[in-house]
Amino acid sequence: MxxxxxxxxxxxxxxxxxxxxxxxxxxxxxxxxxxxxxxxxxxxxxxxxxxxxxxxxxxxxxxxxxxxxxxxxxxxxxxxxxxxxxxxxxxxxxxxxxxxxxxxxxxxxxxxxxxxxxxxxxxxxxxxxxxxxxxxxxxxxxxxxxxxxxxxxxxxxxxxxxxxxxxxxxxxxxxGGAHAYRPxxxxxxxxxxxxxxxxYLAHQLETRAGAAPEPEHRRHALVVRAVDFMRHRLADPELTPQQVADAHHVSVSYLHRIFRAHTGGRETIAGWIRRRRLEHARRDLADPALAAVPVHRIAARWGYTHAAAFTRNFRAAYGVTPREYRHGAPAATDDDPR
Missing domain, CATH: 2.60.120.10 (Jelly Rolls)
Known part of the structure; x- marks a missing residue:
């Protein structure tokens, strides 16, 4: 239970x-x-x-x-x-x-x-x-x-x-199946x-965007589609703001501008990609079923081709190395990367 x-x-x-x-x-x-x-x-x-x-x-x-x-x-x-x-x-x-x-x-x-x-x-x-x-x-x-x-x-x-x-x-x-699951x-x-x-939320946002004035509709729909595009390609080491912009037929500067507007200026596209990759990697490092998978394989699974870069970004985000985190060292935060 x-x-x-x-x-x-x-x-x-x-x-x-x-x-x-x-x-x-x-x-x-x-x-x-x-x-x-x-x-x-x-x-x-x-x-x-x-x-x-x-x-x-x-x-x-x-x-x-x-x-x-x-x-x-x-x-x-x-x-x-x-x-x-x-x-x-x-x-x-x-x-x-x-x-x-x-x-x-x-x-x-x-x-x-x-x-x-x-x-x-x-x-x-x-x-x-x-x-x-x-x-x-x-x-x-x-x-x-x-x-x-x-x-x-x-x-x-x-x-x-x-x-x-x-x-x-x-x-x-x-x-209904709570009694059958393991922790x-x-x-x-x-x-x-x-x-x-x-x-579900992306579906609702796209549905409602169709009722907005045309320029707002286009901007809003573009952000929703760009986020969905990035979510499904985090494992691709070639995922960059330029690739996202090219896939949606807009300039990088325009995509950056509307993305920052929708995030309240708190995050860039590259920062979003890095943060989500690290979240997925941290989840995998904590999964007992993946305990035998080397750290560099987990890094590669989420788009990191260089283990040193992954370790550096992970330590900057969580205050410990990936190996320290896997072996129980407390992270600097229980939330998202800094």
């Missing part, structure tokens, strides 16, 4: 909501829960079933609950990243930065906690339960530029077909789920 399970039936009936409320408030920093329905007499009492799984840097959970409200308690609440909420039963009410919404089965809700004010989790009836899948993703795990993602944050998005149905279906299967499976499963997240 690779997850953490909770069932309210293990707690005395009179204490169930208070126990779960404390558990939830500790897990979702800056937010807390309030009952939205009758707990005694008028209804069946509070009920909660939860399964939480860590998939590398991602978090995946299933929650089946009586109706509750989740409200912000702190201005600095939940700055950890993005979340997909996928209602499977009942209705998800949302207040994101003052914009109200309602999501039902067949949709998903994409948000960041920095601007989320409240959630209403509504069971389909007084004796039913609200059921939701949640996928938590650190902001720096997504390769799409923040300027592009802002178009989707706080939005109800389709999940009934295509990439959305594939993503939610795989997430459900991972949760060493989690990083690999997280990589697979993250690939589906990128495919």
């Amino acid at each position: 690779i997850g953490d399970e909770f069932h309210s039936d293990t707690v005395p009936a009179a204490e169930r909501f208070a126990y779960w409320q404390d558990r939830m408030c500790r897990r979702m920093a800056g937010f807390c829960a309030e009952e939205a329905g009758p707990a005694d007499g008028g209804g069946p009492g509070f009920h909660a079933e939860e399964l939480e799984i860590g998939l590398g840097r991602l978090g995946l959970s299933s929650r089946r609950l009586s109706s509750v409200d989740v409200v912000r308690r702190s201005a600095d609440a939940d700055k950890g990243g993005y979340r997909f909420l996928v209602p499977l039963e009942g209705t998800l009410l949302t207040d994101w930065n003052g914009r109200l919404g309602a999501s039902r089965p067949g949709t998903l809700y994409f948000h960041d906690g920095t601007r989320l004010n409240a959630l209403g989790l509504r069971a389909p009836d007084v004796r039913g339960h609200f059921h939701v899948l949640t996928l938590a993703i650190p902001q720096d795990a997504l390769t799409l530029p923040p300027g592009s993602l802002r178009r989707l944050v706080g939005q109800e998005l389709p999940a009934g077909e295509g990439p959305g149905a594939l993503l939610t279906g795989v997430a459900s299967q991972v949760l 060493t499976d989690t990083e690999r499963l997280g990589t697979a789920v993250l690939d589906l997240v990128h495919a």
Whole structure:
């Protein structure tokens, strides 16, 4: 079992909501829960079933609950990243930065906690339960530029077909098979789920770009396609900003300009390629299944033809050499390369 399970039936009936409320408030920093329905007499009492799984840097959970409200308690609440909420039963009410919404089965809700004010989790009836899948993703795990993602944050998005149905279906299967996985499976499963997240978000961004004014549409679509092009060619040592620009029939200077605009000026194309290569290499170095693979082979797997350059870049990013990292030396950061 690779997850953490909770069932309210293990707690005395009179204490169930208070126990779960404390558990939830500790897990979702800056937010807390309030009952939205009758707990005694008028209804069946509070009920909660939860399964939480860590998939590398991602978090995946299933929650089946009586109706509750989740409200912000702190201005600095939940700055950890993005979340997909996928209602499977009942209705998800949302207040994101003052914009109200309602999501039902067949949709998903994409948000960041920095601007989320409240959630209403509504069971389909007084004796039913609200059921939701949640996928938590650190902001720096997504390769799409923040300027592009802002178009989707706080939005109800389709999940009934295509990439959305594939993503939610795989997430459900991972949760359903939690008892069969080993701890060493989690990083690999997280990589697979993250690939589906990128495919889904890129699909949504391209779909929405078509409705934008023509010049903005072209710039936005170009950034999404360029990022997708680079993601699938990180192993190619010939991947350079010039190759990316040539593949999309634009100048390097133009590609640099719109890429920096979409990343808030924080990153260049070459820096993006280097950072993602190092992330993949670090993941492979930590994988027990690859312990016998020489470091230079892992470097070559992610586009490094010179082992010395790989070691130099890895040390600059993480504060230790690849071999030291593989043998358990603590890295300078648990996040992305500096």
